[in-house]
Amino acid sequence: MTAEDRFRDYIAAFNAGEWDRLVEFYAPDVRLVIGSGRALVGRQAIVDFYSEVKAQARRTIEVLACLSEGNVLAAELESEFLALRDIPDFAVRPMNEGDRYYINSLAFYDFAGDQFTRIRAATMVREYRPRPE
Amino acid sequence: MSGQTGLRAWFDDYLTAFNRADFAGFGAFYHDDVIFAGQAAQVTGRGAILEFYRTVRTYLHEKVEILTFLGAPDESRIIAELKTSLVAVQDWPEMPTGAMEKGGVRESVNFAIYDISDRRFTRIRTANFSRSSGARR
Numbered sequence: 001m002t003a004e005d006r007f008r009d010y011i012a013a014f015n016a017g018e019w020d021r022l023v024e025f026y027a028p029d030v031r032l033v034i035g036s037g038r039a040l041v042g043r044q045a046i047v048d049f050y051s052e053v054k055a056q057a058r059r060t061i062e063v064l065a066c067l068s069e070g071n072v073l074a075a076e077l078e079s080e081f082l083a084l085r086d087i088p089d090f091a092v093r094p095m096n097e098g099d100r101y102y103i104n105s106l107a108f109y110d111f112a113g114d115q116f117t118r119i120r121a122a123t124m125v126r127e128y129r130p131r132p133e
Numbered sequence: 134m135s136g137q138t139g140l141r142a143w144f145d146d147y148l149t150a151f152n153r154a155d156f157a158g159f160g161a162f163y164h165d166d167v168i169f170a171g172q173a174a175q176v177t178g179r180g181a182i183l184e185f186y187r188t189v190r191t192y193l194h195e196k197v198e199i200l201t202f203l204g205a206p207d208e209s210r211i212i213a214e215l216k217t218s219l220v221a222v223q224d225w226p227e228m229p230t231g232a233m234e235k236g237g238v239r240e241s242v243n244f245a246i247y248d249i250s251d252r253r254f255t256r257i258r259t260a261n262f263s264r265s266s267g268a269r270r
Binding site: 033035037065067068069072073074075076105106107108120122123124 | 170201203204205210212214243244245246258259260261262263
């Protein structure tokens with residue numbers, strides 16, 4: 001399996017919210033810096049963060065481009081959050097039920113063997129898309 | 134040369150020209166209708182990009198270094214992690230990413246994606262990952 005194939009499996013597990021499968025992609029001391037600059041260290045911190053997000057919003061990630069060489073993979077990602085309820089304290093901004101938040105980002109993944117050791121994301125485009133009246 | 138190795142050498146040439154403010158040199162890497170969505174400007178066309186950078190260079194010395202480089206085997210795309218170092222050579226209160234005073238320094242790490250056709254950039258997009266400012270020199 002290529003690094004690109006493994007990455008697409010990872011995104012599929014992410015979209016499905018399969019946390020047990022997802023953690024297998026992370027090294028125990030993985031460091032993830034998300035687009036807002038917030039750093040999450042360790043598998044459990046990542047699972048805790050995204051479990052909370054998942055309880056509030058449906059998130060889907062699409063891989064638009066993916067390149068890999070050596071122990072680094074880079075990807076362009078499109079991501080959308082759909083608020084499942086009113087979320088005044090949502091990670092990126094207050095959201096009302098039915099609102100959407102779109103993100104177009106670039107991310108670098110360092111890996112050792114089959115596991116990610118460092119993930120860094122930066123956002124190119126952010127769009128708040130309120131629920132149509 | 135072909136594939137990633139050839140693309141890296143080509144990109145190195147682009148940054149060498151860019152860093153020495155060789156407008157004709159780095160301008161030759163842009164497609165006529167290139168779309169540029171950078172941190173400080175969103176413009177379309179080689180002429181518009183060069184005009185933007187001519188303004189930038191009256192206020193700043195800019196140096197871009199590659200931290201991570203990934204090129205598509207078919208040479209259609211580059212994704213890179215870049216370190217940008219800026220030194221203000223005069224005050225620029227209206228600088229799009231935040232005012233700088235003469236002598237001020239600013240460093241940032243940006244992720245960039247370049248779409249390429251026939252060894253010309255057709256679209257350039259960037260995202261800021263981190264930024265730090267230094268004291269006046």
